[in-house]
Amino acid sequence: MIENIANTYKRFPLTLVKGEECYLWDSDGNKYLDMVAGIAVCSLGHCHPKITKVIKEQAEKLIHVSNLYWNQPQIELAEILTKNSFADKVFFCNSGAEAVEAAIKLARKYGHETKGENCHEIIALEGSFHGRTMGALSATGQQVYRKGFEPLLPGFIHVPINDINSLKLAVNNNTVAIMLEPIQGEGGVRPLSSEYLLEIRKIADEKGIVLIFDEVQVGLGRTGTLFAYEQTPVVPDILCLSKALGNGLPIGAMLATDNIMKHFTPGSHASTFGGNPLCCAVSKAALEIINNPEFLFEIQKKGHLITAKLQEMAKNFDMIKEIRGKGLIVGVEFNAPQPKLTDYFIKNGILTIVSHEKILRLLPPLIIKNDEINYFLTVFNNYLKFECQH
Ligand SMILES: Cc1ncc(COP(=O)(O)O)c(C=O)c1O
Structure with missing residues (x-):
């Protein structure tokens, strides 16, 4: 030690x-x-020549500017992510937990502004892992990680996976979102069934509930498609990404449809380093290789x-x-x-x-x-x- x-x-x-x-x-x-790859981070292996080259080139050009200004690598990365997914807009951050935090905040803002302030409850799954910050931990459905840090954020309900009746019972007028990993990673590589996901999508559509997929671990090629949701019969409304996005550089992203992301306005949420030119240039290079x-x-x-x-x-x-x-x-x-x-x-x-x-x-x-x-x-x-x- x-x-x-x-x-x-x-x-x-x-x-x-x-x-x-x-x-x-x-x-x-x-x-x-x-056989770990930095826990699903170094998808292109270690020190991939193209990634190293882009790091060097971008480091000589521009490493960081505030999000008070535009930067070209961020614009280009957002374009790749939206062109290749259901999403219209991207919020950039630095980690998986931050992508989850952004999703929680966006879902709640959407709920407050469309249905009123009581509409804030998020249903998540037992055995899930969404990160260690207080919001992400509140979504995480494993007591082993939560113990010792209570009180966590109110408004999270956990239900057993692949059990649609438990989920139906948890849904009420205050439910704003359902958050899940299409395959639970840290929880032990547990896939959600297609029937379960279809039912969830149906409930979400009927009740105007936001469906959040956390693909921090399983996204970006890991399952054999760019996004894991492509191999399910459903499409989410919000998608959380990180890990492999920077092939080792810290970057996270929360993607959403316009209808939902429009509830984030200047000042709603922010990140000093999120979407900086260095991480975005590298991420763009990594995606160009993976998305083939x-x-x-x-x-x-x-x-x-x-x-x-x-x-x-x-x-x-x-x-x-x-x-x-x-x-x-x-x-x-x-x-x-x-x-x-x-x-x-x-x-x-x-x-x-x-x-x-x-x-x-x-x-x-x-x-x-x-x-x-x-x-x-x-x-x-x-x-x-x-x-x-x-
Ligand atoms: C599905 C999922 N979400 C969120 C996280 C948290 O990511 P980070 O450690 O980058 O905060 C992880 C990390 O393992 C994860 O597997």
Whole structure:
């Protein structure tokens, strides 16, 4: 433990000093295949030459100006995001939690101005993760993160996932929004069913409720389409993005239709750094690579490869309960906690993360190659064999 850094993370005893493509090196010179990608951030891998080039070029031109003025990279990035989505307008910020905060504020402003001040309740889902700031934490449906920080923001109701009757019971005249991750990421790679989403969209339309998708983790190519909602039968009204948006530079975005975003007027919301030229130029470069049908199709193929092979393994090893996911977000749920799993992978030169002690969450860079996937699978198979024998 480093004495002068707040103890907010349980860290692995590794100091990482260098990265290239899907690999990281520690200060002792050990090389690791990165199956975490900075938790779904470095989708183009580490130090992608195009990203590095844009960082250098933009840093020599203009790094920051206030949002009191326009800047060209922000204008161009907003154009890419709106042209390729349902949204008409973008609010830029710096992180996932900030994108969620912006969505909460926008939904409430919309509710107040269209239906009155009592219309402020937001229905979110159990098991969800929306971030650590007080608003985002209030939306997060996991007691483990909320405990110790109460009182949280009033007006949030949590209902079990994929249970439409519970959601219907929670809806009332004060409901302004329903917020969800189309696939719960941190909660353990749990997809929402198409039928459930269709019903939610129907209720939202009937009652004039805003549907907010938090795609901070699963957006921007991770599932094999630019946005995860494209593989669902519904379209949201507000979309939260971050993580892969800057491929490592801090940027977040909250997208919405005009009808809703028009309730943000000068002074409603702001961010000093949000949408600065450096992050936006990099984000634009990252999106130009990701938003390519061939690149996205490769993600789908690699997702099928890894999921199919994991399903095969699950047949041979009873300790695996279920394989879930889409594209290159894959969860392997075990029947029992696996305290030795991440260390086993580290000893074999692979970085992984485990959620809730028994869900291996795979989030490799989207540029991962088949031989790298196969190396991961071989090591994982060895771990399963070893655990079965001991
Ligand atoms: C779905 C989702 N929303 C929001 C967040 C919060 O993002 P950040 O850590 O950038 O604030 C996360 C982070 O993991 C996330 O997975």
